[in-house]
Amino acid sequence: MRTLAFVLPIYNEQDNIPVLYERLSAVAASLADRFTCEFVFVDDGSRDRSLPAIRALRERDERVSVYALSRNKGHQVAVTAGLDVADADAVIVMDSDLQDPPEVAVALIEAWEDGADVAYAKRRTRNDGFFKRMTAGGFYWILSKLARIDIPRNTGDFRLMDRRVVEELRRYPERNRFLRGMVAEIGFDQRAVDFDRDARHAGETGYPLGKMLKLAADGILGFSSFPLRVISALGMILAVGAGVWTVYLAISRMVNPESVVEGWTFLAAGMFLLGGIQMLMLGVLGQYIGRIYEEVQARPLYAFAIAESGPRDPH
Ligand code: UDP
Ligand code: MG
Numbered sequence: 001m002r003t004l005a006f007v008l009p010i011y012n013e014q015d016n017i018p019v020l021y022e023r024l025s026a027v028a029a030s031l032a033d034r035f036t037c038e039f040v041f042v043d044d045g046s047r048d049r050s051l052p053a054i055r056a057l058r059e060r061d062e063r064v065s066v067y068a069l070s071r072n073k074g075h076q077v078a079v080t081a082g083l084d085v086a087d088a089d090a091v092i093v094m095d096s097d098l099q100d101p102p103e104v105a106v107a108l109i110e111a112w113e114d115g116a117d118v119a120y121a122k123r124r125t126r127n128d129g130f131f132k133r134m135t136a137g138g139f140y141w142i143l144s145k146l147a148r149i150d151i152p153r154n155t156g157d158f159r160l161m162d163r164r165v166v167e168e169l170r171r172y173p174e175r176n177r178f179l180r181g182m183v184a185e186i187g188f189d190q191r192a193v194d195f196d197r198d199a200r201h202a203g204e205t206g207y208p209l210g211k212m213l214k215l216a217a218d219g220i221l222g223f224s225s226f227p228l229r230v231i232s233a234l235g236m237i238l239a240v241g242a243g244v245w246t247v248y249l250a251i252s253r254m255v256n257p258e259s260v261v262e263g264w265t266f267l268a269a270g271m272f273l274l275g276g277i278q279m280l281m282l283g284v285l286g287q288y289i290g291r292i293y294e295e296v297q298a299r300p301l302y303a304f305a306i307a308e309s310g311p312r313d314p315h
Helices: 017-031 050-060 075-085 104-113 130-146 163-169 179-186 209-223 226-255 263-297
Strands: 002-010 035-043 064-068 090-093 118-125 155-162 190-196
Touching (some): 002 017, 002 050, 017 035, 017 104, 035 050, 035 075, 050 064, 064 075, 075 090, 075 155, 075 163, 075 209, 104 118, 104 155, 118 179, 130 209, 155 163, 155 179, 163 179, 179 209, 209 226, 226 263
Parallel strands (some): 002 035, 035 064, 118 190
Antiparallel strands (some): 090 155
């Protein structure tokens, strides 16, 4: 029988865990004739009664595994830890606050059975506050303009990944992790499954503004070199503009010595010229730093979707 693992990052979700477990168990029961399920709870240094709650679940249900990080390391790291330990034919990552309805997993599994390597849950509607919707909307708009690869919009980390995608993910050693971008980068057959995102069941968000900004920075800086290229572009504009201005001043002075070009004009032109050249050179440095950055990210260059070689099996 094929195996499924649910990776469930937990940060202060004590009141959500029992409901989450009930609903997951119901989903697992409905799949029981085809799949064996495992629930990988990763406690990300919760300060409430979450850890005892999941340990209690493990006491009575062997499908539950409990991993507790030594301290709060952040959602992306908690999910990474879960993906590193999950050993299943497909892994489903979802939030533990029931914003990602466990029942949607069934649709993700259908897509997987249909041949998808990644089935990501795409929010048709979302039940978040105005502020969250606006900032998320703005972020994904910028990301779609800047990122080198297509990172699906309105999509969180709620997704199913085939074993081979999870194995690829383990080859990404970068420390500042934006998982949804990394999965997009990996490739293979990726499909969207629409769903309506619920409101948080109980408790409060573990993503205050600071963590949200960090995630946004990891998304943009990890998948775009645009901020670096902006420096050279600005420098170029400034240097060329100031250069033209200087030449114009010099010529107009020569052609018409009467024209009043005061000394400070040349100073100003020179200043812009130098500033522009400096920015241009900063941009050059930036290009090298960008390359160093890519080298230390040390992402795999490729993944084989198909690798057939040697003598073929006689059928
Ligand atoms: N989470 C985590 N570590 C953190 C913050 C959040 O593991 O430092 C988990 C949290 O328990 C939940 C998921 O990540 O399962 C999404 O977090 P949350 O619902 O608080 O974020 P929001 O939906 O408000 O963006
Ligand atoms: Mg949430």
